[in-house]
Amino acid sequence: MARYSGLRILGEGFRGNSGWQPAWRKPAPKASYDVVVIGGGGHGLATAFYLAEVHGIRNVAVLERGLIGQGNTGRNTTIVRSNYMLPENNNFYEHSLKLWEGLEQSLGYNVMMSQRGVINLFHNDAQRNAALRRGNSMRLNGIDAEIIDREGVKAMCPIVDLDNGRYPVMGGLLQRRGGTARHDAVAWGFAHAADARGVDIIEHCEVTGMIAEGGAIQGVRTSRGEIRAPKVGLAVAGHTSTLTEMAGFRVPIETHLLQAFVSEGLKPLIDCVVTFGAGHFYVSQSDKGGLVFGGGLDGYPSYGQRGTLPEAEHVYAAGVSMIPALGRLRGLRSWAGVMDMTPDGSFYICKTPVQGLYMTAGWCYGGFKATPGSGWCHAWTIAKDEPHRLNAAHTLDRFREGRMLDERGNGPFFWAQ
Amino acid sequence: MTQPHRLATGGHVDRATRLSFSFDGRRYEGHAGDTLASALLANGVRLVGRSFKYHRPRGIFSAGVEEPNALVELREGARREPNTRATVAELFDGLSATSQNRRGSLAFDWMAVNGLLSPWLGAGFYYKTFMWPAAFWERVYEPMIRKAAGLGRASRLPDPDHxxxxxxxxxxxxxxxxxxxxxxxxxxxxxxxxxxxxxxxxxxxxxxxxxxxxxxxxxxxxxxxxxxxxxxxxxxxxxxxxxxxxxxxxxxxxxxxxxxxxxxxxxxxxxxxxxxxxxxxxxxHERLIAFPGNDRPGVMLAGAARTYARRYGVRAGETAALFATHDGAYDAAFAIAEAGARIAAIIDPRSDSAAMQRAREAGFSVKAGSVVSGTMGGNALRGIAIGAQGSGARGDAVPVDLLMVAGGWNPxxxxxxxxxxxxxxxxxxxxxxxxxxxxxxxxxxxxxxxxxxxxxxxxxxxxxxxxxxxAGFAAGPDNTLPDTLAADHCSYPVWEVKGRGKAFVDLQDDVTTNDIRLAHREGFSHIEHAKRYTTHAMGTDQGKTGGIVGAAVLAEARGEPVAKVGLPRFRPYTAPIAWGAMAGQEVGKHFQPVRRTSLHAVHDAAGAVWMDAGIWKRPAYYPKREDADAWASVLREARAVRQRVGICDVSTLGKIAVEGPDAATFLDRVYANTFSTLPVGRARYGLMLREDGIVFDDGTTSRIGPERFFVTTTTAQAGPVMQHLEFHLASAWPDLDVSLASVTDQWAAVAIAGPKAREVVAGMVEGIDLSNDAFPFMAVADCIAAGVPARLFRISFSGELAYEVAMPAGHAAHVWRAAMQVGATHGIEPYGMEALGLLRIEKGHVAGSELNGQTTAHDLGLGRMLKKKGDFIGRVLAQRPGMTDPSRPRLVGLRSVDPRRQIRAGAHLLVDGRDQGWITSATQSVVDPGWIGLGMLREGEARIGSTILAANPLMGEEVPVRVVSPHGYDPENRLVRA
Amino acid sequence: MLRIPCPHCGARDEIEFTYRGDATVARPGPDAGVDAFHDYLYLRTNPRGWQAEWWQHSSGCRAFLKLLRHTVTHEIRAVATATETLEVPGA
Incomplete structure (x- = not known):
C-alpha cells in the first residue's frame, strides 16, 4: 500500500483522487493466528501494530464486533497527558506520551497530536499542595511539569475567570507537552499501519466464546466462526467483564457512563486544555473549532452509551463558572461512553488466570491518552508472556496483595474513581 | 430602507411596526414578525455567509432550525453570539448582525482561494500530510488550519445575562x-x-x-x-x-x-x-438535492421560499425555478408566483403527475423528465442548467435568480x-x-x-x-379538523445529479458527493465511518437537510439500498442550545452553596480572613494592625495558645449521635479500636478504616450514656462517614438495634486551648468540678455554659490543656462572647485554621493531608490502635502483604536544617538522590522557631536523626531537612493532662 | 434520567439518590479471610442486564434501598428495602 504524503496528495489531486485505496483491507478471518486481539478500538489496534512493529509478530488478527474506533476511542475528549503522581502511573503515561510524540511518523498517518499544554487549576492550599506533590513526582521521574501562578494561567488562557465568585483560581499545574489528538485518526492510523504490516483487521466479527483447554486459551468462537490462537489479548474497555465472564473469571471492574460534549465551531478561543479544580470540568478546542468538554461519571453502572441531564447540568455550570464567556456559546451534541471503572482508578495490562489470555482494561476515563502506551505494553506482555516493567504493577492481583495504585485516595469505590 | 422584495399584503408580519437593524454595518428595515433572514431577503440581501472549508459564498437556504448557511454573529460586545441562524433569529429594533468566517469582505473573501485548491483538500486530506517535520505541526500547520477552521467568533467577555x-x-x-x-x-x-x-x-x-x-x-x-x-x-x-x-x-x-x-x-x-x-x-425538514453548484446564494429549499412568501410576505427572487420531485412541492411555485415572481421553469424528473398538469394549466413551463444539472453565478445565482434525467448532459441554461429545491421530506x-x-x-x-x-x-x-x-x-x-x-383519561369530544386537498408527497428519489462541479451533501462543512465516494474508496464505507472521515452532518445543523443525501450517495457507491446504509445515531441536541441555559443559576458565586457556621458573623466582626474548607467558610486567621503579614498573625495566634489561651470555632466537625442497645457493638465494628469499654462520661480517640484497610477518618467519640454515643468526624469526611455508617448498618448488620442521626448542624463547638484554658472555662461553666481529678483529660459532661445548656469535652488537638464546649448552634455566639469576656484577663485570642494547623503539626497530630486515602494506620504510627480481637471494618484487608510491607512510607517529623529556609507540603524527600517520600504538611514553628513539617518517608523511623533533602523542583528548591519524631512537642502529653 | 420509586417517599429524581454498589455481594463473616473479603470488595459480575444494587435516598429519607435495574435500558423493575431480597432474573 502506498504511503501517505503531501506529494501523493498532490499527484492524486491531479488524477481526481481516483487512486486512493482502502486505508486498511477488509480480509475474511483465517482459521488461526499467532495472536488474536479482541477489540478494534485504539488499544487493540495499537496492540496489533506493536506486536508487528516491535516484536515481529505479524500473523495477528484484530476482531471487532462492529466498526473499528467506534467505542471509547471515538467518544472521548481527546486529551493526552502524563501528569500522574504515582511513579507506576506517570512512568507508563510518559512512555505513552513519548510514543504520541512520534506517532505521526511511525504510523505514516497524521493523528493531529497537538502539544498545546494541559493546565489543572487549583483553588486552595490543599489542592496546591497536592499539585506540588504530583508535579514534583513528575519532575523527579523526568517528566515536564510547571507550577504556574494566576498570571501564568491568564497568559495561557485569558478567558478563565481567575476571581470566579465561589472558588478563585490560585494557580495551576501545567504540562506543556500535554495536549490533544484527533481521536478517530488514532484508530484509523493504527489500523492503516498495522494492516500494512500484515495484521488482519476483521470488523463485524463478534466474539461469542473463549476456547480453552486445561486452563490455557486455544482460540475464540466468533460470529464468523472459530478462530484458533495460542495467545489472545483483550482490549475491550467498557465490556471487559462480558469477555472475562466467557473466559470464566470475574474482574475488579464496574462499567460506568461518562458523557462528553461538543460546542458549535468557533474561531480559536481556547489554546490549551484546562481543567477546573472546583468542579469536574475540562475543555479544549478541536482543530475544527468545536469546544470539546466533559466532566464526571453519571454515577451508576450502565452500558447504555447515553447520558443523563443532572451531570450535564453540572458540567455546563462548571464551565460557565470557570469561563463566563462560555454562557453565550452553544452546546451542539452530547454523547456517552462506557468505562471500565476499577477500584483504585488505575488500569490493568496483565496476564489473566487463563494461560495465554492477556488484557488491557480498566482504563476508567483515562484510556485515550494511554492508547499507544497500552498497545505497546500489551504487545510486550503478549509477546514475552510477562509484563514490561512499565506495567508490572498493573495486575488484577494487586488488590489481593494490597498494592493499590490509588492516585487520589478515593478508595475501593468504582464510581468514585 | 424600502424593502423592495416585501409584498404589500399577506403573511404574519406587522407592517405597521418598523424595526431597524444592521447587517455588516449597513442599516435596513424590517417588521415585527420577521426573522433576520426574512428581513434580509425583503431587502434583497442574498449573500449572507461563507462556507467552512472552501469559503464559498452562501445565501439563506432554509426558513428554520435546519439552516446550514445563514449563520451570523448576532449582537455586539459581551452579548455577541456566533453561529446564530438568521432563519430563527427574531428581528428586534436595533438588531445588529455580522457575517462570519471570512477574511476580507463578505463579497470578496480571499480565503475563497481554498476552492481552487479543492482537489487537494478533499475528505481527510489532513490525515495524510503535515507529518514532516514533526515540530511543524504545532508551530506552522495547526495554527493555519485552526485559523481557517471554526465558524463565528466568541465574544471572550463574560455573558452578562442570567x-x-x-x-x-x-x-x-x-x-x-x-x-x-x-x-x-x-x-x-x-x-x-x-x-x-x-x-x-x-x-x-x-x-x-x-x-x-x-x-x-x-x-x-x-x-x-x-x-x-x-x-x-x-x-x-x-x-x-x-x-x-x-x-x-x-x-x-x-x-x-x-x-x-x-x-x-x-x-x-x-x-x-x-x-x-x-x-x-x-x-x-426538506431535503436538498446534490447537483453541481447546489450551494449558490439563490438556491433555496422550496418550502422555505414558500414560507418567505406566505408567512413573511417576502419574494425571495424575481425569476424563479422549481426543482421538484413530488407534487407536494408545487405549492411553492404558486406561492412565489402569487408573490409576483416569474416562474421560469419547473424541473421535475418524473414524466407526469397531477401537480405537473395543474402547473401547466397555470401557464408554468414544466420540464418533465428533467433535472437541474448545474448553476451559474458568483455571489448570487444567475442561472441554472436543465438536463434530461439520467443523461448526464448539462443541457439548456435558463436565467433565474432563485432556484427552489424540493428533494422530499426528512421526518x-x-x-x-x-x-x-x-x-x-x-x-x-x-x-x-x-x-x-x-x-x-x-x-x-x-x-x-x-x-x-x-x-x-x-x-x-x-x-x-x-x-x-x-395517561389515564377518558376521551373527550372530537374537534373539527382542517379539510385540505391531500398532495402526494412521495418523492421520486433524486439524491444526486452527477456532473462537473461540486455537489454538496453538507453545505456547512463543504462535504461533496465526491468526498463521500472518496471515503468509500478508502474503506470508510459504513455511515458512521464516512461521517467521521468526511465530517458529513457534523456541522451546527447536524445534517438536517443533507444527512440522508450523503447516506444515499454512499449507498450508491456501495451498491446497496439506502435503508441498509442507514443514518448515524441521533444524539442530543435536536438543535444547538445555549451553554448558559444548561448551566442555569448554579454558576459563579452560586456554583456551590456556601456553608457557614453559626459563629460566622462573630468571626466577620473580628476581621477574619476567610478560607474555603470544602463548601465551608472558615476563618484562616484574624489579622491585627500590628501584624506585618499573614504569618505574623498566624504565629501570634499560635503563641497565644501556647503561652496563654486561644479560642477556635470547631463547629464544622461532623457530629453523629449513635444511640441504641447495640450502639457500643456497632462502634466496635466500625472503629478499629474499642468503644464498648469506654465508660460513660469519657471520650476516646477513634480511628476508622475503610474496608480495604486504609484509614478513612479519625475523631473523638464520647459516651454520653450507656446506649448513647456522640461521634465526631473530620470536617471533610462528615458526609462520607455518615453514609458509611448507614450503609453498614443497613447492609451488613441490619440486626443491630442502633439509630444514627447527623447532628452537625445542631451542635456548634469551640475549642478553648492553652495553659489558661481551665481558668477561662471555669469562669463560664457551671455544674462541673474542673479539677484535674474530677474532670481529667478525656472527660465529658453536660453542663451550663454562660447560662445555656452545653456539653464540655476535655480534649486537645493543639497539644495544650484544652476543652471543647459544644452548645446548641443558636447559642454559639453568646457562648463565644462570654468566653472572650472571661478570657480577656487571661489574654485570650481567637485563632483560625492556619494556627490550628501549625499547632497540630508541632504536636504531630495527623489531619487531612496525612489521612489522604492512601495511608494505613501503621503508616501513620497508629498501628497499635488496631484491636487484636473482634471484627471491624478494614481488619482483614489491612493484613494484606502490600499493606504491611515494611518498605511503606511512614509518618515522620521534619525540620529545616537552616531555620530560615522554607519547606513546603508537596516537596519530595530525597535520600541519596532517590525519591523516598514527600512532605504532607509544613509550617513555621512557635515552639522552636524555624520551618517544620510532617512527611511520609520510607524507612522513616530508621532515618530519624539523619539529614535528607526536601526537593521541590517545580519551584527550584532543595532544602536540607532533619528527620525527627513527628511528636516533637510534649511527647509525654504532660500538658494536655495537666 | 432515572426516576426512582422510593418505598417511603414515592418516585423521585436520581439526583436525590446515591448509588452504593452491587447488592448481590454480602460482607463476609468475621472469620472469613483475605480472599473472601477481596471478592466481596473488588470482584464484580458487572452484568450487562439486570443488576440488584444499593442506592441510598441520600437527599430524602436516607434509607438504603435495593433496586433491580437494567444496566442497558436503565429500567427499574423492582425496589426493596434493605432487609428484603430481590430476585435477579438470570442470576
Missing amino acids: YDAAHAHCDVLVVGAGAAGLAAARAAGATGARVILMEQDFMLGGDLLNEPGLEAWRRETVAALAAMPEVTLMPRSTVFGFYDQGVLGAVERLADHLAEPPPHTPRQRYWTIRAKEVVLATGA AVHLASMSGAALAWDEALHTFVPGTPVQRERSAGACRGVNGIGAAAADGAAAGRDAAIA
Whole structure:
C-alpha cells in the first residue's frame, strides 16, 4: 500500500483522487493466528501494530464486533497527558506520551497530536499542595511539569475567570507537552499501519466464546466462526467483564457512563486544555473549532452509551463558572461512553488466570491518552508472556496483595474513581 | 430602507411596526414578525455567509432550525453570539448582525482561494500530510488550519445575562405546534389531561402559517387551547433531548427577541419535563438535492421560499425555478408566483403527475423528465442548467435568480430516536420514520411521514387522544379538523445529479458527493465511518437537510439500498442550545452553596480572613494592625495558645449521635479500636478504616450514656462517614438495634486551648468540678455554659490543656462572647485554621493531608490502635502483604536544617538522590522557631536523626531537612493532662 | 434520567439518590479471610442486564434501598428495602 504524503496528495489531486485505496483491507478471518486481539478500538489496534512493529509478530488478527474506533476511542475528549503522581502511573503515561510524540511518523498517518499544554487549576492550599506533590513526582521521574501562578494561567488562557465568585483560581499545574489528538485518526492510523504490516483487521466479527483447554486459551468462537490462537489479548474497555465472564473469571471492574460534549465551531478561543479544580470540568478546542468538554461519571453502572441531564447540568455550570464567556456559546451534541471503572482508578495490562489470555482494561476515563502506551505494553506482555516493567504493577492481583495504585485516595469505590 | 422584495399584503408580519437593524454595518428595515433572514431577503440581501472549508459564498437556504448557511454573529460586545441562524433569529429594533468566517469582505473573501485548491483538500486530506517535520505541526500547520477552521467568533467577555431553570410535570407533552401538534394538544386537552405544548418557533402553527385559507382554524384552535386551564402553551421552547423514563429537556427563550433581557428577567429558561406520555409532532425538514453548484446564494429549499412568501410576505427572487420531485412541492411555485415572481421553469424528473398538469394549466413551463444539472453565478445565482434525467448532459441554461429545491421530506425523527426507538425505512417516502416506541411516546404528522395538513392534523388528533387515554383519561369530544386537498408527497428519489462541479451533501462543512465516494474508496464505507472521515452532518445543523443525501450517495457507491446504509445515531441536541441555559443559576458565586457556621458573623466582626474548607467558610486567621503579614498573625495566634489561651470555632466537625442497645457493638465494628469499654462520661480517640484497610477518618467519640454515643468526624469526611455508617448498618448488620442521626448542624463547638484554658472555662461553666481529678483529660459532661445548656469535652488537638464546649448552634455566639469576656484577663485570642494547623503539626497530630486515602494506620504510627480481637471494618484487608510491607512510607517529623529556609507540603524527600517520600504538611514553628513539617518517608523511623533533602523542583528548591519524631512537642502529653 | 420509586417517599429524581454498589455481594463473616473479603470488595459480575444494587435516598429519607435495574435500558423493575431480597432474573 502506498504511503501517505503531501506529494501523493498532490499527484492524486491531479488524477481526481481516483487512486486512493482502502486505508486498511477488509480480509475474511483465517482459521488461526499467532495472536488474536479482541477489540478494534485504539488499544487493540495499537496492540496489533506493536506486536508487528516491535516484536515481529505479524500473523495477528484484530476482531471487532462492529466498526473499528467506534467505542471509547471515538467518544472521548481527546486529551493526552502524563501528569500522574504515582511513579507506576506517570512512568507508563510518559512512555505513552513519548510514543504520541512520534506517532505521526511511525504510523505514516497524521493523528493531529497537538502539544498545546494541559493546565489543572487549583483553588486552595490543599489542592496546591497536592499539585506540588504530583508535579514534583513528575519532575523527579523526568517528566515536564510547571507550577504556574494566576498570571501564568491568564497568559495561557485569558478567558478563565481567575476571581470566579465561589472558588478563585490560585494557580495551576501545567504540562506543556500535554495536549490533544484527533481521536478517530488514532484508530484509523493504527489500523492503516498495522494492516500494512500484515495484521488482519476483521470488523463485524463478534466474539461469542473463549476456547480453552486445561486452563490455557486455544482460540475464540466468533460470529464468523472459530478462530484458533495460542495467545489472545483483550482490549475491550467498557465490556471487559462480558469477555472475562466467557473466559470464566470475574474482574475488579464496574462499567460506568461518562458523557462528553461538543460546542458549535468557533474561531480559536481556547489554546490549551484546562481543567477546573472546583468542579469536574475540562475543555479544549478541536482543530475544527468545536469546544470539546466533559466532566464526571453519571454515577451508576450502565452500558447504555447515553447520558443523563443532572451531570450535564453540572458540567455546563462548571464551565460557565470557570469561563463566563462560555454562557453565550452553544452546546451542539452530547454523547456517552462506557468505562471500565476499577477500584483504585488505575488500569490493568496483565496476564489473566487463563494461560495465554492477556488484557488491557480498566482504563476508567483515562484510556485515550494511554492508547499507544497500552498497545505497546500489551504487545510486550503478549509477546514475552510477562509484563514490561512499565506495567508490572498493573495486575488484577494487586488488590489481593494490597498494592493499590490509588492516585487520589478515593478508595475501593468504582464510581468514585 | 424600502424593502423592495416585501409584498404589500399577506403573511404574519406587522407592517405597521418598523424595526431597524444592521447587517455588516449597513442599516435596513424590517417588521415585527420577521426573522433576520426574512428581513434580509425583503431587502434583497442574498449573500449572507461563507462556507467552512472552501469559503464559498452562501445565501439563506432554509426558513428554520435546519439552516446550514445563514449563520451570523448576532449582537455586539459581551452579548455577541456566533453561529446564530438568521432563519430563527427574531428581528428586534436595533438588531445588529455580522457575517462570519471570512477574511476580507463578505463579497470578496480571499480565503475563497481554498476552492481552487479543492482537489487537494478533499475528505481527510489532513490525515495524510503535515507529518514532516514533526515540530511543524504545532508551530506552522495547526495554527493555519485552526485559523481557517471554526465558524463565528466568541465574544471572550463574560455573558452578562442570567438563566433560569425550572421543572414541569404533565400527563401529555406535545412537541411541535404545527397542525399535528395543535390537534394533538387539543384532543389531549379535551380529556382534562394536563398538557404542555412546546414549539420552538415564536408563533404556533408550523406549516399552517403558510396557509391563509386555514388561518381561521389555526386561530380558533390556539384560542381554544389557551382557554383550557390544564393546557400550557409554550412557544419559543426547543425540546432538545428525550432522556430515560419520560424525561425531556427543553430550553425556553424568554428574551432573545429583545435587544436585551428586561431587568431581573432571565434570557432563557432550562426545563426538565417529566411526562407520562409524549406526542412528537416535530414535522419534517426538506431535503436538498446534490447537483453541481447546489450551494449558490439563490438556491433555496422550496418550502422555505414558500414560507418567505406566505408567512413573511417576502419574494425571495424575481425569476424563479422549481426543482421538484413530488407534487407536494408545487405549492411553492404558486406561492412565489402569487408573490409576483416569474416562474421560469419547473424541473421535475418524473414524466407526469397531477401537480405537473395543474402547473401547466397555470401557464408554468414544466420540464418533465428533467433535472437541474448545474448553476451559474458568483455571489448570487444567475442561472441554472436543465438536463434530461439520467443523461448526464448539462443541457439548456435558463436565467433565474432563485432556484427552489424540493428533494422530499426528512421526518424530524431526532426525539423518537433519542427515546430509544429504532428507525424504519419507508419505501414510499424514501426516508426513515420512527419505528416501534420504546418509551411512552408516539409520533404524529410529518415526523412519521404523514404529510399534508389535513392528514397530519387527523393523525395528531388521534395521537393526542390516545396519549391522554394512556395517561389515564377518558376521551373527550372530537374537534373539527382542517379539510385540505391531500398532495402526494412521495418523492421520486433524486439524491444526486452527477456532473462537473461540486455537489454538496453538507453545505456547512463543504462535504461533496465526491468526498463521500472518496471515503468509500478508502474503506470508510459504513455511515458512521464516512461521517467521521468526511465530517458529513457534523456541522451546527447536524445534517438536517443533507444527512440522508450523503447516506444515499454512499449507498450508491456501495451498491446497496439506502435503508441498509442507514443514518448515524441521533444524539442530543435536536438543535444547538445555549451553554448558559444548561448551566442555569448554579454558576459563579452560586456554583456551590456556601456553608457557614453559626459563629460566622462573630468571626466577620473580628476581621477574619476567610478560607474555603470544602463548601465551608472558615476563618484562616484574624489579622491585627500590628501584624506585618499573614504569618505574623498566624504565629501570634499560635503563641497565644501556647503561652496563654486561644479560642477556635470547631463547629464544622461532623457530629453523629449513635444511640441504641447495640450502639457500643456497632462502634466496635466500625472503629478499629474499642468503644464498648469506654465508660460513660469519657471520650476516646477513634480511628476508622475503610474496608480495604486504609484509614478513612479519625475523631473523638464520647459516651454520653450507656446506649448513647456522640461521634465526631473530620470536617471533610462528615458526609462520607455518615453514609458509611448507614450503609453498614443497613447492609451488613441490619440486626443491630442502633439509630444514627447527623447532628452537625445542631451542635456548634469551640475549642478553648492553652495553659489558661481551665481558668477561662471555669469562669463560664457551671455544674462541673474542673479539677484535674474530677474532670481529667478525656472527660465529658453536660453542663451550663454562660447560662445555656452545653456539653464540655476535655480534649486537645493543639497539644495544650484544652476543652471543647459544644452548645446548641443558636447559642454559639453568646457562648463565644462570654468566653472572650472571661478570657480577656487571661489574654485570650481567637485563632483560625492556619494556627490550628501549625499547632497540630508541632504536636504531630495527623489531619487531612496525612489521612489522604492512601495511608494505613501503621503508616501513620497508629498501628497499635488496631484491636487484636473482634471484627471491624478494614481488619482483614489491612493484613494484606502490600499493606504491611515494611518498605511503606511512614509518618515522620521534619525540620529545616537552616531555620530560615522554607519547606513546603508537596516537596519530595530525597535520600541519596532517590525519591523516598514527600512532605504532607509544613509550617513555621512557635515552639522552636524555624520551618517544620510532617512527611511520609520510607524507612522513616530508621532515618530519624539523619539529614535528607526536601526537593521541590517545580519551584527550584532543595532544602536540607532533619528527620525527627513527628511528636516533637510534649511527647509525654504532660500538658494536655495537666 | 432515572426516576426512582422510593418505598417511603414515592418516585423521585436520581439526583436525590446515591448509588452504593452491587447488592448481590454480602460482607463476609468475621472469620472469613483475605480472599473472601477481596471478592466481596473488588470482584464484580458487572452484568450487562439486570443488576440488584444499593442506592441510598441520600437527599430524602436516607434509607438504603435495593433496586433491580437494567444496566442497558436503565429500567427499574423492582425496589426493596434493605432487609428484603430481590430476585435477579438470570442470576
